[in-house]
Amino acid sequence: MPYDSLRTYLDALEQQGLFKWVDKEVDNDWEIATVSRMIFRAMPEERRCGVGFRNIKGFPGGRVVAGVIASSKQMIASAIGCDATADSIHAKVIAGLEKPIAPVIVSTGPCKEVKITGKDVDLGKLPISIWTPGKDAGPYLTPLWVTKDPDTGRRNVGIRRCQVKNKDTTGILFGAPDRGGAIHHAKWKALGKPMPAAIFIGADPVQYLVAPSRYGEDEFAIAGGIRGQPVELVKCETVDLEVPASAEIIIEGEVLTDYTEPEGPFGEFTGHMAGGREGPVFKVKCITHRKDPIVLGVISQFPPSESSMLKVALLESNILKHLKSTLNIPGIADVHALEAGGCTSICWVSLKKMYSGHVDQTAMAIWGYMGMSYFKWLVVCDDDVDIRDPFMRDWVMAWRVRPDKDMRIIADTAMVELDPSSLEPGIAMQDTRGAKALIDATQKWEYPGISLPPRDMMERVAKEWESYGLPHLDKLNVPGRT
Ligand SMILES: Cc1cc2nc3c(=O)[nH]c(=O)nc-3n(C[C@H](O)[C@H](O)[C@H](O)COP(=O)(O)O)c2cc1C
Ligand SMILES: [Mn+2]
Structure with missing residues (x-):
């Protein structure tokens, strides 16, 4: 059964030892990022887990989770329901890509429990962390952005950094101009109109897993295909867009197309800081959220990270499917x-x-x-x-x-x-x-044989390994054919 929300997923991860809540009081400006970073800098993949913070200085009742989508292959396997091997993950994702399931629109959902509009909009009320302390321009979200192509009405979902600048303004970064979201923005700009956009934070994990790739197709349908069940969407309050009903937080508004201001710097997936350049601005019109929303941060910055793990599974599956079956x-x-x-x-x-x-x-x-x-x-x-x-x-x-x-x-x-x-x-x-x-x-002609014992001898010894009384062998990894 696929997960219906971030919450059921977190419970399942916790039961598998793949997620832990921290009760010690932490500082949102440096400590959340630094604790989360240790998972990648000082732990082997097999022991990594997601981390939840529920005692955040200055945010009574606020909760932030990080590293919960893709800290390890084991975690991705739990998110999509397959074995924790590259082959099994590829097979599951490819099956979903080949049989997308269109999302369904429902009348309402938990993401609408609280509605804030107009002057009451204040992003500062949410615990939004600083991810490269001392170096980032400010707090950042790593949310999923939903937009529509103004010519065709086709929807796009993409994950993009989002610098919170004040109570109703954020930045957005279009890192490469050939991605779906960037093309939408260029089209709205050519029409001389702002681009309606909605951000969602904290949905079932498959939404996050499909967002960093590029398909030219509706990511919600691909998520449905991987889940084996349609994603339930609700209509936004102030823009003509749909977002997952079970999300934690929805932020609606417009990305301006006639104005830029400096965005960043932000610690990036290349392992370097990036930004401090001119970038577009997102003006928030409305926020809806669950009663006690959980802010989900995707750990990116220096690789390996949750961002690189997330992409590995998706991009490889996507490319394999293209080369082999298309x-x-x-x-x-x-x-x-x-x-x-x-x-x-x-x-x-x-x-x-x-x-x-x-x-x-x-x-x-x-x-x-x-x-x-x-x-x-x-x-x-x-x-x-x-x-x-x-x-x-x-x-x-x-x-x-x-x-x-x-x-x-x-x-x-x-x-x-x-x-x-x-x-x-x-x-x-x-x-x-x-x-x-x-x-x-590749070998341009047949290169000389491999300087190892013949493969059949090594396989025979591997089979009888225990009889030699030596320490345990891992998988036999031998190049060449003989
Ligand atoms: C954690 C994370 C953060 C990302 N941040 C950005 C970003 O700020 N800007 C960007 O253009 N792409 C970013 N990407 C890569 C995009 O998700 C990727 O380009 C994707 O293709 C965008 O979707 P689209 O092609 O449907 O627009 C990020 C990816 C991950 C995993
Ligand atoms: Mn897309």
């Missing part, structure tokens, strides 16, 4: 977007090379689908290598690539979103250019 490219073994690159800068593909141009076709298909704001590095290697093993990736780079022949550069194209190596000062984000490299790390 384009029918043969021989695709695996796709792995590396968390160190925030899952948007470095991507590895393993395939069984079958014809001339197979590697290029695969790489161009990925850029063609995801867009040129993804993947500065695309490395394609043979399917005998486990591309999820960092040591094997280094080994491939060391011995299967001749840089002058096997690398192709696409110069002067879109940059990877927020790449500090491309973001020259003084150039507007949407005008910034970058470059891509395709590394063909």
